[in-house]
Amino acid sequence: xxxxxxxxxxxxxxxxxxxxxxxxxxxxxxxxxxxxxxxxxxxxxxxxxxxxxxxxxxxxxxxxxxxxxxxxxxxxxxxxxxxxxxxxxxxxxxxxxxxxxxxxxxxxxxxxxxxxxxxxxxxxxxxxxxxxxxxxxxxxxxxxxxxxxxxxxxxxxxxxxxxxxxxxxxxxxxxxxxxxxxxxxxxxxxxxxxxxxxxxxxxxxxxxxxxxxxxxxxxxxxxxxxxxxxxxxxxxxxxxxxxxxxxxxxxxxxxxxxxxxxxxxxxxxxxxxxxxxxxxxxxxxxxxxxxxxxxxxxxxxxxxxxxxxxxxxxxxxxxxxxxxxxxxxx
Amino acid sequence: xxxxxxxxxxxxxxxxxxxxxxxxxxxxxxxxxxxxxxxxxxxxxxxxxxxxxxxxxxxxxxxxxxxxxxxxxxxxxxxxxxxxxxxxxxxxxxxxxxxxxxxxxxxxxxxxxxxxxxxxxxxxxxxxxxxxxxxxxxxxxxxxxxxxxxxxxxxxxxxxxxxxxxxxxxxxxxxxxxxxxxxxxxxxxxxxxxxxxxxxxxxxxxxxxxxxxxxxxxxxxxxxxxxxxxxxxxxxxxxxxxxxxxxxxxxxxxxx
Numbered sequence: 001x002x003x004x005x006x007x008x009x010x011x012x013x014x015x016x017x018x019x020x021x022x023x024x025x026x027x028x029x030x031x032x033x034x035x036x037x038x039x040x041x042x043x044x045x046x047x048x049x050x051x052x053x054x055x056x057x058x059x060x061x062x063x064x065x066x067x068x069x070x071x072x073x074x075x076x077x078x079x080x081x082x083x084x085x086x087x088x089x090x091x092x093x094x095x096x097x098x099x100x101x102x103x104x105x106x107x108x109x110x111x112x113x114x115x116x117x118x119x120x121x122x123x124x125x126x127x128x129x130x131x132x133x134x135x136x137x138x139x140x141x142x143x144x145x146x147x148x149x150x151x152x153x154x155x156x157x158x159x160x161x162x163x164x165x166x167x168x169x170x171x172x173x174x175x176x177x178x179x180x181x182x183x184x185x186x187x188x189x190x191x192x193x194x195x196x197x198x199x200x201x202x203x204x205x206x207x208x209x210x211x212x213x214x215x216x217x218x219x220x221x222x223x224x225x226x227x228x229x230x231x232x233x234x235x236x237x238x239x240x241x242x243x244x245x246x247x248x249x250x251x252x253x254x255x256x257x258x259x260x261x262x263x264x265x266x267x268x269x270x271x272x273x274x275x276x277x278x279x280x281x282x283x284x285x286x287x288x289x290x291x292x293x294x295x296x297x298x299x300x301x302x303x304x305x306x307x308x309x310x311x312x313x314x315x316x317x318x319x320x321x322x323x324x325x326x327x328x329x330x
Numbered sequence: 331x332x333x334x335x336x337x338x339x340x341x342x343x344x345x346x347x348x349x350x351x352x353x354x355x356x357x358x359x360x361x362x363x364x365x366x367x368x369x370x371x372x373x374x375x376x377x378x379x380x381x382x383x384x385x386x387x388x389x390x391x392x393x394x395x396x397x398x399x400x401x402x403x404x405x406x407x408x409x410x411x412x413x414x415x416x417x418x419x420x421x422x423x424x425x426x427x428x429x430x431x432x433x434x435x436x437x438x439x440x441x442x443x444x445x446x447x448x449x450x451x452x453x454x455x456x457x458x459x460x461x462x463x464x465x466x467x468x469x470x471x472x473x474x475x476x477x478x479x480x481x482x483x484x485x486x487x488x489x490x491x492x493x494x495x496x497x498x499x500x501x502x503x504x505x506x507x508x509x510x511x512x513x514x515x516x517x518x519x520x521x522x523x524x525x526x527x528x529x530x531x532x533x534x535x536x537x538x539x540x541x542x543x544x545x546x547x548x549x550x551x552x553x554x555x556x557x558x559x560x561x562x563x564x565x566x567x568x569x570x571x572x573x574x575x576x577x578x579x580x581x582x583x584x585x586x
Binding site for chain 1 (some may be wrong): 353357359360363365366367370371372373376379383384386387390403404407408418427428478480481482484485486488489492529544548570573574577578581582584585586
């Protein structure tokens, strides 16, 4: 699923090595990919570790709200598709942790940070999936918003992240279409099903817009991220692209958006929308969303309950190694 | 219509038995998704669940076609009540800890891997085709669960104790795998179904070999639970269906 634009200001530190840094910047400017063994500024490495790990954590936590409906999916086809989708999210988490590991940090360390509450993940997953239509809305809106953010990341300057994103984007766009198709089916169904679809849109619309992060005006905007070609568009630019792409899709279904100020602006050719409640976003990021506690509790429980399994696998590997060594010595 | 009863023709019932086993176990495994001991297992268990649901679907479709009542895979899966389900009791047992899930999977896969391999030679072309695909999947499920069982059995004292406890708890559900009633015997004679007793030597051999490597003790064959084939289930199946069938029950006749 997705990481959010959680831009945090990090003062550009003292230049570690002006000569290397200049060469590095020239390579980035020339759209060359930076690879794990290449020289890179420490701040670049840290920025990427933070972003890639937040993205990986988001995939993993994102398995929970959708996993919530796997056992209740209404048909066998939907059940298989949803299970495959949530499995894909796990796969995305896996390649993203692997991409982060190329920057000299272990998956265990990153997972520890998540479980200790020190790492962020996308705030969208702190909202509950209350009806089957939410599974459609998550695919259509949340994955749709994620794609807007992620397509430019396929051109990110850091090679392993960019390559991971190419595959992830392909799968996400499939998920987005799948989600839209669920909403489409509901919106053409019974009155109860239409109400379900509308209810899900009402609940997920604003949180989806918040996925792009604070507005450019008040954003702790990272110049570095742009300069190093990790990020290529501002939060507001991406949010506008998402609104422009999504509103016609919703109107086509006969659904209404929970925003009385939403209107097409002929002059700019864009959909204008109302003010986003950034207080809500701040609250959810601060841990006060409807499901923050549950999500973290579920992750910690899985980790703690699985400790003995991971220990068993390690103990077995160790035994096997020592048996092999003994056999070799004999 | 809110609750249906499937036709009692032997072929329909045979298809439902195989389909229900696969769906119920697939459903159980899908409960792990997002909660497994490691990310690799979230993915692996989901994968096995997907294989099983994928086996169930053409079997339900075939049962529906044989019935000729205009039903489909979803009607058979979502509108039969627990007493109409024909799965063995083993597959509906709760996930428990990871050891219970692995032991349940291993005991089932050790039976199903040779089962599908032999059913691929069925005189019924549909069963043969479904079996040919399922055979490869079941071989992987067996390898996955056996590798884990060896690690749990021969891992730490805690994992060994948990694996042994799981084995002791689930053993009484293994006898049912080898039962054949009159419905199956007729089909066995026609070369359509398999006599499960013929799988016994291979199952014993697999179980003994893996338990040996896992340093686990094979429980004695005491009293064996039975009833799934006639719709007498454990209390657990009702809850599985309450979850699974909720939307179809709450909004009858809707298209999803």
